Amino acid sequence: MGKKIAVGILGGIALVGIIIGFSISGTYNSLVQLDQATQAQWAQVQNTYQRRADLVPNLVATVKGAANFEQGTLTAVTEARAKVGQVTSGAVENIARDPAAFKRYQQAQDGLSSALSRLIAVSENYPQLRATANFRDLQAQLEGTENRITVERQRFNEAAQAFNTRRESFPTVVIAGFFGSKFAVKPYFQGQPGSEKAPEVRF
Secondary structure: OHHHHHHHHHHHHHHHHHHHHHHHHHHHHHHHHHHHHHHHHHHHHHHHHHHHHHHHHHHHHHHHOOOOOOHHHHHHHHHHHHHHHHHHOOOOOOHHHOHHHHHHHHHHHHHHHHHHHHHHHHHOOOHHHHOOHHHHHHHHHHHHHHHHHHHHHHHHHHHHHHHHHHHHOOOHHHHHHOOHHHHOOOOOOOOOOOOOOOOOOOO
16 A cells, blocks of 8 residues: 555656756747847847938939038038947847847937937938939938837837746746756837937928
């Protein structure tokens, strides 16, 4: 009789262990899935930002052709783009898991947004520049890219929210803690102070 009880207890412990193992495995796999979804959306954000960065040299070259165009504005755009390059050349792969690096990245991109917005505003004073087909084309491409950036940032925030909600729920938060920074809370894109929309690039 005692043997049967002992076997029953051991069987019960083994069953509980199996259940716990499956639970941990399921939680881990769900975190991996949500993390990968966030990383994939981060790649989309990067793609749209890269598209904008690629437009800048042509835009600057076109604007340089306008007589007496404000040199300070052109310099600000060029320097802002260079800062973006400096940030994104760092550990970009894990930037969505590093709030400090993420913040620096956003600040650099917001700086470029502000500089481009200023350039477009100043161009209003140069009718001959706005009349050129090349400038109009670049302006339209920039507008489309800025809109796309807004969309992709929003989608990233949604993916990050889905991950964070799952990650911070119990008992997932305990399990996630075992894996250190692998399942760190995802940061969110924040709006620029005093700005709730993409830079104006209409003409």
